[in-house]
Amino acid sequence: MYREWPSRQVSAVMWHAAAASPTEIGHRVLPDGCMDLLWTGDTLLVAGPDTTAYVASWPLGARFIGVRFTPGTAPLLLGVPAHEVRDRVVPLADIAPAARVRRLIEYVGEARQRESALEEVAAGWAERVDPPDPRIRAVARHAGVGVPVATITEEVGLGERRLHRWCRAAFGYGPKTLARILRMNRALAMLREGTPVATVAATVGYADQAHLSRDFRDLAGAPPSALIG
Missing domain, CATH: 1.10.10.60 (Homeodomain-like)
Structure with a gap:
């Protein structure tokens, strides 16, 4: 199951994905010029822009939440050039201070509404940087x-x-x-x-x-x- 909806706080799309049955354990991810911040259930990942599609394999019962930033937006918020994470999914801790990432993981993990918490994380980043060129x-x-x-x-x-x-x-x-x-x-x-x-x-x-x-x-x-x- 996959669904998405516009963010009310940042220039992005929120999404939720889950594998509730054996027929939902894979999802084709298409290149779109975007970058995503993902919550996997216990950590935060960053998905860089893709050049070709791939099928994401999900363990049965897995659930993911994501923020898909509009093209060109995420590098400013994350402080990393997009080409450095092109065709890659990396832990947020690889590109951001570890202590800061630990606090964010605790914040999202303890939230009752994790979609809202992840959106608030993105909104907080946006408030601390200048608007995109x-x-x-x-x-x-x-x-x-x-x-x-x-x-x-x-x-x-x-x-x-x-x-x-x-x-x-x-x-x-x-x-x-x-x-x-x-x-x-x-x-x-x-x-x-x-x-x-x-x-x-x-x-x-x-x-x-x-x-x-x-x-x-x-x-x-x-x-x-x-x-x-």
Whole structure:
């Protein structure tokens, strides 16, 4: 079982996952340019941005809570460049002071409403840092609708090489990879709404339906039809 809902306190999505039966012990995690803070039941982990999908294996009865930060947000809160945790899930204690992490683990572990406690942890981080550079959202917004990298560099006032370094720190990968991942997620959202594949491919910038299918297999590890349900 998996469900998510918008956070009321931070620029993020809250989620809850559980394996209540043998048919729920795996969940396909798609790359989306985001980073997550996870509560596993006894510790806190950080999931970096993924470049390809993977199937998370959950022990039967396992329950997880998470905060999925919008693209480019988590590195500022955590104080770690996104590319350093790309395609990795690491203990929060690996990237934050151990004493601080112990206090957070105790706080979440002892809370009656752990979803709320985890959300409050994220909100506390957000209160202690400056707001994200508006160019972060501008890059994600432009990349998500297929704006060419050359145009993005002009819009945000960065040279192409500097933009690439800046994107690796904020999102985990360069603008071209970010655009490809965000395009796939936009296409998937449209497909789940019932939009015909041909229309989706043309709308989000694929050359044709075959191009869309290839990109899904490369990034999501499955054809679009396997992800719509």
